[in-house]
Each structure stands twice: as C-alpha cells, then as structure tokens.
Amino acid sequence: MHLSELFRNGKFVITCEVTPPKGVDIGEFLNTVDMVKDHVDAVSIGDNQRAVMRAASLVICHLLKEKNIEPLMELTARDRNRIALQSDLLGAAIMGIENVLLVSGYPPSVGDHAQAKPVYDLDSVSLVAAAKALTQGHDITGHALDGIPSLCLGVAANPGLKPAEPHLERLKQKIAEGAQFIQTQAVYDPEVLEKFMESVSRLNVPVMVGHAMLRSASMASFMNSNLPGVSVPDKFIKELEGLPKHQIAETSLRISIDLLRRMKPLCQGVHFLVAGWEQYVPTIVEAVVGQKTRQASS
Amino acid sequence: MSNQNQTDRILVIASVQDLVNMIKEAVGGSLEVTYAPNQKEGLERARKDLPAIIVLGYLEPQGTAFALHRKLREGWITKNIPLLIVDIESADHPQRVLSMEEGLQMEADEYVSLHRTDGQVSVSRLAEPIARLKETLHTRLRTTANLVREAILDPDTFCVTWEQVPGRGAFEMQQEELVENARRAARRGRIHAVSVTDNPGGNPAISTEILCTEIRKLGIEPLVHLAFRDKNRNECESMLYGLAALGVRNLLLLTGDYPSSGGFMGRSKPVFDLDSVHGLQLVEMMNAGMEHEAMGKKTTLAPTDFFAGTSVSPFKQSEAELVGQYHKLKKKVDAGADFVITQLGYDARKLHEVLTWLKVNGYNTPVMSNIYVLPYGAAKIMNANQIPGCVVTDKLLEEVAQEAKASDKGRSARLARAAKIYAVAKGMGCAGAHIGGHGLTYEMVEGIIDKGEELAKDWKTLVAEFDYPQPNGFYFFERDLKTGLNLETPASRPAKTGLSPVYELSRLAHVTLFNPRSIIFKAFKPVMKRVDSSARIESIFGSMEHLAKVAMFGCMNCGDCSLFDVAFLCPMSQCPKNQRNGPCGGSHEGWCEVHPDKKCVWVRAYERLKRHKEDNSIGEYTVPPCNWELMGTPSWINFYLGRDHTAKRLGIPPVPKKPPSVERDKVKSDQKTASS
Numbered sequence: 001m002h003l004s005e006l007f008r009n010g011k012f013v014i015t016c017e018v019t020p021p022k023g024v025d026i027g028e029f030l031n032t033v034d035m036v037k038d039h040v041d042a043v044s045i046g047d048n049q050r051a052v053m054r055a056a057s058l059v060i061c062h063l064l065k066e067k068n069i070e071p072l073m074e075l076t077a078r079d080r081n082r083i084a085l086q087s088d089l090l091g092a093a094i095m096g097i098e099n100v101l102l103v104s105g106y107p108p109s110v111g112d113h114a115q116a117k118p119v120y121d122l123d124s125v126s127l128v129a130a131a132k133a134l135t136q137g138h139d140i141t142g143h144a145l146d147g148i149p150s151l152c153l154g155v156a157a158n159p160g161l162k163p164a165e166p167h168l169e170r171l172k173q174k175i176a177e178g179a180q181f182i183q184t185q186a187v188y189d190p191e192v193l194e195k196f197m198e199s200v201s202r203l204n205v206p207v208m209v210g211h212a213m214l215r216s217a218s219m220a221s222f223m224n225s226n227l228p229g230v231s232v233p234d235k236f237i238k239e240l241e242g243l244p245k246h247q248i249a250e251t252s253l254r255i256s257i258d259l260l261r262r263m264k265p266l267c268q269g270v271h272f273l274v275a276g277w278e279q280y281v282p283t284i285v286e287a288v289v290g291q292k293t294r295q296a297s298s
Numbered sequence: 299m300s301n302q303n304q305t306d307r308i309l310v311i312a313s314v315q316d317l318v319n320m321i322k323e324a325v326g327g328s329l330e331v332t333y334a335p336n337q338k339e340g341l342e343r344a345r346k347d348l349p350a351i352i353v354l355g356y357l358e359p360q361g362t363a364f365a366l367h368r369k370l371r372e373g374w375i376t377k378n379i380p381l382l383i384v385d386i387e388s389a390d391h392p393q394r395v396l397s398m399e400e401g402l403q404m405e406a407d408e409y410v411s412l413h414r415t416d417g418q419v420s421v422s423r424l425a426e427p428i429a430r431l432k433e434t435l436h437t438r439l440r441t442t443a444n445l446v447r448e449a450i451l452d453p454d455t456f457c458v459t460w461e462q463v464p465g466r467g468a469f470e471m472q473q474e475e476l477v478e479n480a481r482r483a484a485r486r487g488r489i490h491a492v493s494v495t496d497n498p499g500g501n502p503a504i505s506t507e508i509l510c511t512e513i514r515k516l517g518i519e520p521l522v523h524l525a526f527r528d529k530n531r532n533e534c535e536s537m538l539y540g541l542a543a544l545g546v547r548n549l550l551l552l553t554g555d556y557p558s559s560g561g562f563m564g565r566s567k568p569v570f571d572l573d574s575v576h577g578l579q580l581v582e583m584m585n586a587g588m589e590h591e592a593m594g595k596k597t598t599l600a601p602t603d604f605f606a607g608t609s610v611s612p613f614k615q616s617e618a619e620l621v622g623q624y625h626k627l628k629k630k631v632d633a634g635a636d637f638v639i640t641q642l643g644y645d646a647r648k649l650h651e652v653l654t655w656l657k658v659n660g661y662n663t664p665v666m667s668n669i670y671v672l673p674y675g676a677a678k679i680m681n682a683n684q685i686p687g688c689v690v691t692d693k694l695l696e697e698v699a700q701e702a703k704a705s706d707k708g709r710s711a712r713l714a715r716a717a718k719i720y721a722v723a724k725g726m727g728c729a730g731a732h733i734g735g736h737g738l739t740y741e742m743v744e745g746i747i748d749k750g751e752e753l754a755k756d757w758k759t760l761v762a763e764f765d766y767p768q769p770n771g772f773y774f775f776e777r778d779l780k781t782g783l784n785l786e787t788p789a790s791r792p793a794k795t796g797l798s799p800v801y802e803l804s805r806l807a808h809v810t811l812f813n814p815r816s817i818i819f820k821a822f823k824p825v826m827k828r829v830d831s832s833a834r835i836e837s838i839f840g841s842m843e844h845l846a847k848v849a850m851f852g853c854m855n856c857g858d859c860s861l862f863d864v865a866f867l868c869p870m871s872q873c874p875k876n877q878r879n880g881p882c883g884g885s886h887e888g889w890c891e892v893h894p895d896k897k898c899v900w901v902r903a904y905e906r907l908k909r910h911k912e913d914n915s916i917g918e919y920t921v922p923p924c925n926w927e928l929m930g931t932p933s934w935i936n937f938y939l940g941r942d943h944t945a946k947r948l949g950i951p952p953v954p955k956k957p958p959s960v961e962r963d964k965v966k967s968d969q970k971t972a973s974s
Contacts, residue, residue: 050399218409222401225411
C-alpha cells in the first residue's frame with residue numbers, strides 16, 4: 001500500500017529503518033525486523049546508507065515483501081547513473097515495492113569505501129523527476145514503457161540546516177517534480193520542527209519527523225559535531241552523562257517518548273533511525289500513538 | 299578497611315602519540331597518563347591497569363577504534379571505566395576516529411571533536427570532559443562513591459538504613475513488598491541503604507545477594523547481610539566476588555541464628571566454617587587485593603571495595619556474656635570492621651555502653667543503633683526469649699501491652715517509641731540508625747526520621763524513658779547518675795573462686811606438654827616425628843588421643859585443636875556454632891541459644907579463666923578458622939610438628955608431611971614382606 005494513501009486517511013505513519021546485513025547472513029536482520037514489524041507501517045531499507053557497503057536494498061525489500069511486510073526502499077544517486085537508477089525503480093515496481101525514498105546520498109568519504117567514485121549523475125531533484133516520469137509511462141529520455149509502474153515517492157529534508165533558504169528551495173523543487181511525502185533528519189527540538197512545518201505548509205505534503213534515539217552522551221555529541229543540521233540540546237546530553245548502561249536506555253527511552261509526544265501534533269508521521277536499538281521502538285510507538293500500528297500479519 | 303587508593307591513571311590509546319601530549323597538558327599532572335599505540339596493547343592495559351579513564355583516538359586501520367570501543371564497553375572488567383573518544387580534524391588527520399555509521403552507534407561516555415588550525419589544537423576543550431569523567435568514575439561501580447560509606451563516616455550525616463526481611467519463595471508477596479519498599483526508598487531519597495537479611499531466623503529464603511543486586515539497580519545502596527551459618531569460606535568468597543563485580547559493596551557480617559528446624563526434610567547442616575571475625579579478615583584481604591597461588595604462580599587479584607560492618611550485642615544479662623561480647627568486638631574492629639550495628643534493644647544505657655567501650659578502648663568505629671518498631675506480638679515472643687538475643691523485659695512488655703489496647707492497636711505509640719530511640723541514638727553520638735519492623739511502610743520510616751530529628755536536640759530528657767535493665771543485669775561501666783548513662787569507669791567484676799578438675803588437669807598438661815620452651819616438649823618432639831613417619835603408628839596414636847579427648851571434651855577429631863583457646867572447652871563439639879573467637883549473640887542469661895539446658899562455652903571459659911585472673915586472654919588474639927586439611931589427623935602431632943594454628947602462633951617450625959604415595963609404597967612393600 002502506498003504510504004500516501006495512509007496519509008490521506010489521516011493516519012500517523014510510522015516507519016523504522018533496519019540496517020541490511022554486511023554479508024549474506026540475514027538471520028539477525030530478520031530478527032530485528034520481527035521486533036518492529038507490528039508497530040510500523042513500513043520497514044525502511046537503506047541503500048548503502050551513510051556510504052557503508054551493504055547487501056542490496058532492492059533484494060532485501062523483495063524479501064520483506066515476500067514476508068508480507070511493507071518495505072520502504074531507499075535509492076541513492078551516489079552509486080548509480082541514470083540508467084541504473086531507472087532500471088532499479090522498474091525492478092522494484094515489478095516486485096511490488098512501491099514506496100521509495102529518493103536521496104542524493106552521503107559522499108563516499110564518510111563511509112567505509114572512502115576511495116569509491118561518487119556517481120551523482122542525477123541529483124535528488126532530477127531523481128524525483130525521473131521516478132515521476134516512469135509513473136507517467138516513459139523514461140527520462142521520453143521512451144515509452146511497457147506497463148506503467150505504481151510508485152509512491154518520498155524525499156529527505158533537514159529542518160535544522162542553516163541557512164535554511166537554499167535547502168527549502170531544493171525541497172520545493174523536489175515536491176514540484178512529484179515527491180509525495182517528506183522524511184526529515186533527526187530533530188530534537190519541537191520548535192525547530194514547528195518552524196519547518198510552517199515553512200513547508202504551503203507545499204501541502206505530509207512530513208515524517210526523523211527520530212534517532214540517543215544511545216549515549218557521546219553519540220549525541222558526535223551528531224552535534226558531525227551531522228549538519230542535527231542539534232541535540234545540552235539538557236539531554238547532561239541527562240545521559242555518567243549514567244550506567246542500564247539507566248542510559250531507560251533515560252533515552254523517556255527522552256524519546258516525551259519528545260515524540262510533543263512533536264506528534266505538529267507532523268504526520270515519524271521515521272525511526274535507531275540502528276541497534278530497535279527493541280525499544282514498540283515501547284515508544286505504544287507510548288506515543290497508544291497502540292500497535294499494524295496487526296500481526298496472519 | 300576499604301580500598302580507596304586506586305591510582306588515578308588515564309590510558310590513551312591512539313596510533314599517533316600527539317594525543318598523549320594533549321591529554322597530559324589538559325590534565326596538568328592531576329592524573330598519570332599512560333599510552334598504548336594499538337588495539338591489542340590498549341585492551342591489555344585497560345584490563346590490567348584498570349585506569350580511571352580511557353581516551354581513545356584514531357587507530358589504524360579505520361574501524362579499529364570502533365571495534366575496540368565495543369570491546370571496552372562490553373568487557374566484564376572494562377565496562378565501567380569511563381571512555382572518551384577524541385577526534386582531531388586537520389589536513390594531516392584526514393580520517394575520523396569513527397565513521398558516521400559508527401558514530402551513531404557510539405556508547406562511549408564522551409566525544410570531543412577538535413579542529414586543528416595552523417598546527418594548534420585547543421587543548422582546553424579536553425579538560426572539561428576529563429573532569430566530568432573523573433566524576434563519572436566516582437559514581438560508577440568499582441569506585442569510591444558509596445553513599446552508605448559516606449553517610450556513616452561523615453560525622454554530620456546521620457545514616458539511616460532500613461532492614462527488609464525476605465521470605466521463602468521466588469514470587470511471593472513478601473518479595474513484592476520488599477522490592478516495592480526499596481523502590482519507594484530510592485525515589486524519596488531519605489534513607490541511605492536498604493538492608494536484606496540472610497535466611498532470617500535460620501529459615502531458607504530468597505537470596506539476599508540477588509535481591510541486593512536488583513535493589514542497586516533501583517538506585518539505592520543495598521546492605522547485604524552475610525550470615526556464616528549457611529556458607530563455607532569458599533562460598534563466601536565466591537559470593538563476594540560476584541557482589542564486587544556487580545557493584546554491591548556494603549556488607550553486614552554476622553554469625554547468624556542457628557538453622558531452624560523448618561528446612562527441606564528437616565534441619566539443615568549448620569556450616570559456621572568462618573565466624574564474623576574471620577569474615578571481616580577475608581573482606582579486608584580482598585579489599586587489599588588478595589594474593590594467591592595458581593599453577594605455581596603468585597598472583598594478586600584486583601582489589602575489591604567492600605564496606606563491611608558487623609554486629610554487637612550489648613543487651614546481655616550476665617557479666618561473662620557481656621565481657622565476651624566486647625572481647626569479640628575488639629577482634630572484629632581489629633579485623634577491620636568499618637561500622638558496628640547493635641542488636642535490637644530498648645535500654646539506652648546499654649547502647650551508650652557500646653559507644654563508651656569503643657571510646658575507652660581508643661576506637662572510633664561508627665555505631666548504628668538498631669531500632670526495631672516493636673508491636674505487642676513480637677514483644678511477647680521476645681520476652682519469652684524465642685528470638686535469640688532480642689531482649690524485651692517484663693516492664694517493657696507491660697507497657698507495650700497497655701499501648702496495644704488503644705484504638706490503633708498501639709501503632710502510634712510504637713512509632714513514637716522508635717522516633718525517641720532515634721533521637722537518643724543520634725544525641726548520644728551514634729553514626730546512624732538501622733530501622734526495622736514487621737509491616738513497616740516507607741511512610742512510617744520517614745515519620746520516624748522526621749519525628750526523631752525533631753526530638754534529637756532534647757534527647758537527654760528522653761533517656762529516662764529507655765531504662766529497662768534486665769534482672770541482675772550486668773553493665774560494663776559504672777552508672778552516671780546525672781545522665782542515667784555510663785561513666786568511663788568499668789564496673790567492678792568480683793573475683794571468682796572454685797575449681798574444675800578437668801580444667802586444672804588440662805592446664806597442667808598444657809604447661810608441661812604443650813609449651814614449646816619446656817624440656818618435655820623438646821624431648822617429645824623426636825617421638826612425635828617417629829609417630830608421624832609411620833602410617834600405622836600414627837593411626838594407633840591418633841585413635842588413643844581421640845579416645846581420650848572424646849571422653850574429656852567430646853572431641854570431633856578436627857585435627858586443628860582449639861582447646862587451648864577456649865579454656866579447654868571444645869568449640870567444635872561444645873559450641874553448636876563452632877565459635878572460636880568469642881560468643882555469638884544468641885545466648886540467654888548465660889545459656890546456649892541452641893541447647894538452653896547447657897551453659898554457653900564462652901560463659902564457662904570466662905568463668906574458668908577468671909579464677910586464674912586470665913579472662914582478658916579471650917580478646918588477646920584471633921584464632922583462625924579450623925583448617926580442614928587436618929581433619930581426622932592427630933592434633934598433638936600437628937601441634938608438635940608445627941602444622942596447626944596454635945603452632946603457628948607459638949612459632950613452632952613446621953615439619954612437612956610425607957606425600958601419601960611414599961606411605962602407600964611402604965604399606966605395599968610391608969605387605970609383600972609379610973606374604974613372602
């Protein structure tokens with residue numbers, strides 16, 4: 001089911017990123033999916049996310065589809081040219097993978113193959129345009145398709161980025177090209193989200209706020225130093241400082257629930273980025289929306 | 299006795315050494331800085347040196363630092379050591395310590411990203427996180443910040459602990475209530491520790507050590523009771539390692555009531571392998587870093603950080619019992635007891651007696667007053683002497699009975715009494731109160747604290763309300779008529795007369811046969827060596843010795859004879875708790891807790907020694923626990939040949955025992971000769 005349809009029905013849409021294996025052993029990956037699958041509308045699968053080489057997103061999404069779990073496939077312009085990108089989108093649609101998140105992708109230098117050649121044949125705006133073209137029955141050079149793919153297109157945004165204007169300008173372009181929903185970078189201040197929502201209100205596109213649980217005070221400082229636009233307030237870092245391990249999880253969980261309860265009325269969904277802490281997602285979802293999102297598939 | 303002198307060392311692990319210099323500059327000599335250039339050495343050093351802080355910088359190749367950070371965080375030894383990750387950004391440091399993916403999964407305590415401009419790095423940015431990590435260290439396990447220790451040792455803080463009694467069963471309401479009490483106490487923060495008794499009354503119950511590790515997670519310090527009734531020395535050591543590793547540090551070491559008859563298929567085997575003095579010695583040794591030998595190699599274990607207290611029972615009726623208590627207390631304090639909790643009792647002069655005794659003897663060990671909120675039911679049982687060592691006099695019982703007739707069944711009266719004892723204890727100089735009582739709620743405990751604090755300044759006027767002497771009860775010091783408490787002058791202890799033939803005979807034998815300086819000892823020594831060299835002669839000799847000693851002392855053939863230490867009474871056969879260093883707290887008016895028709899051996903020993911004006915010898919030295927290696931061997935030979943504990947004290951040189959294989963070969967060859 002297209003996520004856009006859920007938004008249209010007024011549902012608070014929840015997705016959670018689960019990291020594909022670096023290797024061919026998918027046991028642990030599937031266990032992790034099991035932890036969250038009943039509490040999310042779609043499981044989001046990164047495309048060599050943060051420039052770390054992993055198993056192909058398309059294949060992993062297909063596996064989920066077979067298990068009757070809705071995937072959200074990320075597609076990055078970093079590793080493929082326009083031919084491969086369109087081809088993968090068609091492939092996905094054939095497999096029934098219809099929700100896609102189209103991003104330009106972090107440069108190879110942040111990941112584990114710093115020497116890799118960055119492609120960026122398309123950027124995120126033209127990638128949206130290409131996908132939209134496919135859904136209209138032709139490729140970007142105008143050749144007609146045999147059968148038209150049905151795709152729901154999502155794009156990324158970073159509400160904390162400064163200066164905001166150039167970024168918002170690009171976001172508007174993406175929407176103009178046909179993007180149907182927005183997933184944001186992690187936001188830890190409801191005011192920042194509120195401001196962002198005001199600036200995109202005229203675009204009339206649903207927004208899912210990104211949320212990464214704070215794994216430690218050091219992880220929060222790391223994000224502040226290394227992720228542009230992410231700003232974890234000092235009060236959260238102070239709360240986590242010096243805590244023993246078992247109390248960190250408890251405190252972090254409380255921070256997440258408080259924060260998302262305050263942000264829920266502002267936006268239309270939440271996207272969890274919790275690599276390694278997926279076991280806490282059900283607790284947060286139940287505390288924030290009050291119930292399971294999706295009945296266990298029978 | 300607690301170990302507070304861990305070297306403050308900071309370990310820097312990084313491929314390039316410039317980080318070390320920066321850290322050195324940042325800490326300015328307040329910490330010793332050590333360096334490891336790679337993962338392997340870093341991990342080794344972290345595990346062996348137990349640094350106060352670990353700083354992790356870039357390690358070749360990319361990804362190594364993250365892997366090491368994981369190992370340090372998950373490692374049993376290193377998981378609580380504060381970890382700082384430092385990134386230095388510059389043209390010659392193109393790579394980050396952690397990739398973005400790794401950074402999002404970081405579990406270090408702190409992360410600092412420094413920018414190098416013109417070869418300069420702002421070192422000052424490192425100082426603050428390091429200072430914070432030093433604090434972190436102090437709040438972690440295996441560290442010094444122990445709120446109970448601080449509260450007990452701080453003269454301006456009155457430490458309050460609340461005793462919880464666990465029951466039999468895994469999932470019972472008693473356990474539910476206990477944990478809930480601890481949770482409330484942790485949330486409210488008015489009391490310093492929750493203590494959990496160890497198989498109370500000698501009945502099986504859910505283990506205190508496991509409950510206490512759970513309680514620690516709730517955010518309040520637990521106080522683990524350890525009774526030597528149920529665990530031998532290895533089990534005690536083993537349990538203590540587990541507690542140390544999980545950060546449970548406060549202990550109350552006790553002899554323990556005798557096992558009840560309610561055990562599985564009958565009364566359980568009483569262990570009493572150690573007494574509380576030995577237990578304190580064990581903890582002291584562990585805190586210093588225990589040395590032991592494994593596979594012929596001497597090693598020293600990482601020191602533990604226990605804060606161990608013990609108990610004393612001043613509420614004793616007879617002189618012999620009471621003086622015995624104080625002799626044993628001396629040994630306990632000398633063994634390293636960090637604090638003392640009194641047995642429950644309602645006689646203010648007795649509580650003051652403990653403080654006075656410690657003061658007069660030059661000890662500054664803190665004393666916690668045991669405050670038991672006394673309902674009528676418990677008062678009746680205690681008055682009938684059915685709970686060993688707990689004294690409720692007839693006068694007190696009568697008062698409690700009157701109170702119980704009130705519409706609240708005496709509840710407000712007994713809480714008021716507890717608050718008054720609190721005030722008196724605080725006023726007279728106790729370091730804290732150990733509050734207990736069946737069915738107490740947290741609110742009641744807080745009520746006792748509030749009321750007690752309020753009354754504390756007028757404590758002297760309350761002393762008269764706690765005047766419950768036992769009939770003919772003995773007090774160690776003269777009464778101070780002004781305060782109703784004690785002067786520092788010991789009460790007179792009139793000399794005893796009379797004779798015990800067995801004792802006099804034993805004394806004679808001891809002076810002649812078992813004095814290493816006597817001629818007879820020297821003459822007998824070669825004979826003993828001869829006996830020891832033949833298994834057959836040894837066995838005959840042993841049987842004869844054993845028979846004689848069974849007749850006179852009920853000998854159990856432990857081989858590590860302690861008759862000399864207890865005025866020729868055997869603590870193995872004549873004391874059900876095998877106490878080698880003084881009486882337990884369970885006797886009643888001089889009679890044994892376990893066999894009420896028998897006099898306590900330590901009361902008898904006191905009386906015997908007193909006739910010879912030697913009663914102070916009870917407190918003179920600590921008798922080690924029985925060495926079970928000697929079980930079933932002739933103790934006289936062990937004495938002569940320097941193998942038992944007494945010989946060690948008297949400096950008799952040990953003669954090694956021949957290995958059994960030699961003995962076996964000899965028996966075999968004897969048999970061959972006989973058959974040929």
